[in-house]
Amino acid sequence: MxxxxxxxxxxxxxxxxxxxxxxxxxxxxxxxxxxxxxxxxxxxxxxxxxxxxxxxxxxxxxxxxxxxxxxxxxxxxxxxxxxxxxxxxxxxxxxxxxxxxxxxxxxxxxxxxxxxxxxxxxxxxxxxFDLRGAGVADEPSAVCWVELACRDVERARRFYGEVFGWKAVDRSYYSRTYTNFKIGEWSVAGLVPLDEFWGPEVPPHWVPYFEVADCDASAERAVGLGARIDLGPTDIAPGRFSVLTDPTGARLTIIKPDRRRHALFDRGT
CATH class of the missing domain: 3.10.180.10 (2,3-Dihydroxybiphenyl 1,2-Dioxygenase, domain 1)
Incomplete structure (x- = not known):
């Protein structure tokens, strides 16, 4: 691990x-x-x-x-x-x-x-001080990515560039444009637009991605534990993912990364 x-x-x-x-x-x-x-x-x-x-x-x-x-x-x-x-x-x-x-x-x-x-x-x-942060990453059941969903992409790119020194780089999947935030050559976070694919009631928010070994099985397990599936499971370039709302209303994303085809979650692109 x-x-x-x-x-x-x-x-x-x-x-x-x-x-x-x-x-x-x-x-x-x-x-x-x-x-x-x-x-x-x-x-x-x-x-x-x-x-x-x-x-x-x-x-x-x-x-x-x-x-x-x-x-x-x-x-x-x-x-x-x-x-x-x-x-x-x-x-x-x-x-x-x-x-x-x-x-x-x-x-x-x-x-x-x-x-x-x-x-x-x-x-x-x-x-x-004593807690460095997560002690493990990029493994099943651990965080492998974080992503911002917002309405004004350009303002968000400028804001986070000023705050963290991130460089914004466009990426395109299925005719839609997204953003990678990078430090040097390493991708540290993502940015997606709150467009027509989202309901107007969804506020701008950051969301963690948790890696899983099997997206479909994990989504089914989540539903059995009281979650709601908002999207997926669906194949995208970096892997197979699903957006969930947990039993108390918090949004999270699970993903099985496909590192053979796409290195996004290995941080290098």
Whole structure:
């Protein structure tokens, strides 16, 4: 399994679920991905759930916190590595984004801030102390990609270029144009337009992709655990994927990458 020793600035480093029903979310994700979970009590922030592969000694894959306001929608937040959270927040503001949660030390785990971009899509900044981020990536049941869905692609390209120094590169699948965000020669994230293929009620958002060994079987398993299939399973150039909504309303994507034909999820294109 490709264990991760650390992340460079600008790279996605962690995925965190905010759930109004942690017990239901724990049952769903542990059932879908065979995750184990344990609870940390963080001063001033309450209980925080850590999901791991295998058992308590396994590598960390994601986190979960309870929504303070259960009227808010359940969602995943993607975290991005920075060397200076406070300075990064100032860069977000200068680029037109907002600070939703001021820079905060999370026990001995790291320092974080929650922000939103020009269209209101949430994302987080992370400076690691003891928690580097996900301890494994690009393996079944772990995050292999993160992607932004938004309405104004050009504004998003400019905003994230200013905030993280990402270079935007177009890619075309099935007569539709998408964007890869790159650092050097490495792809770190994607961007898709919220166009006619999406309902008008869908807000701009970041979504994590979780790798699976069999997309169809995993989608069927997810439905059995209470999820809804919003799209797929469907073949695309990088692999076979499906977009799901979990039992508490959070959107996620599962994918079986086809690395023989397309290297997107190996980061090199």
């Amino acid at each position: 490709p264990e991760v020793s650390g992340y460079d600035p600008g790279w996605p480093t962690w995925a965190e679920l905010a759930s109004p029903d942690p017990e239901a979310s724990r049952a769903f994700y542990c059932g879908l991905f065979d995750w184990y979970s344990y609870t940390l009590t963080v001063a001033d922030l309450g209980d925080y759930e850590i999901f791991t592969l295998g058992d308590v000694q396994g590598p960390e894959v994601a986190g979960m916190q309870t929504l303070a306001d259960d009227s808010l929608p359940s969602s995943w937040t993607c975290y991005f590595r920075t060397d200076d959270v406070d300075a990064a927040v100032e860069t977000v503001r200068a680029a037109g984004g907002q600070e939703l949660m001021e820079p905060t030390d999370v026990a001995g785990l790291g320092r974080m801030a929650l922000c939103s971009d020009l269209e209101g899509a949430d994302f987080a900044l992370w400076l690691p």
